[in-house]
Amino acid sequence: MARKGLGVRTAETGTGTIEIAHEFAPDILLADWMLRCERHGIEVGESLRRQRPDLQIVLMSGFPPADLQAETARVRIDGFLEKPFALDDLANAIDAALARTN
Template sequence: MTMHTPSSGASVADGAGRGPASERPRILIVDDEPTYREYLERFLSRDGLEVRTAETGAEAIALSRDFAPDLLLADWMLRCEMHGIEVGEALRNRWPGLRILLMTGFPTADLEAEAARVGIDGFLEKPFALDDLSRAITAALAGRGVGRVSGPATATKAGDPAR
């Protein structure tokens, strides 16, 4: 797994999210790989976001009872009872304005079609640049479409291409 800090000073916290300006955007990360999940939590927390993490879909749903996320950042292929799209559907039923970004190392046309049906805001193809992650979160929180962000061929990356 290759993970470095971003090269730009891009911030996703500036003017993003719901509520008063003093309220930080809330991000819920769901990934079954602890190292990756913890790294993203540290990166996004330093970027001014309020971040919670979950290893499973059930844990994410339980967390959402006390933590109303603005954005869900979920791995599509979780090794648990639910995949990322199912987690997104369950959380959006509770929080209709929830923005959803999926991370995947295996983008397919079928996955994109299912995600479009559900209203997923965008995809991040692993490995992805942290600058791309910041831009995707900013766009999603602002209500702009993100689409598919392909993994870079350069060194500023987060993600495990083997997943």
């Protein structure tokens, strides 16, 4: 994404993601649904969406939950990628999310 000229920030934890988002104000959150830390990607997305309703949320998972459709509707997930995915699929999801921000 950086090669496409997009500003990219990374975090190792859900809390770190939220802290960075306060400083960076991203247009898109790209996170794993099941982060291996104190907060899952869906929880990080919910928290950030409350602060920034226009934030685009794209989640990914190798093990999508059984209630995926209900959860994505509840939190208004803007994109979902099932692992493994091709880089073109990631680029397409990001491009679609960016198009919705304009």
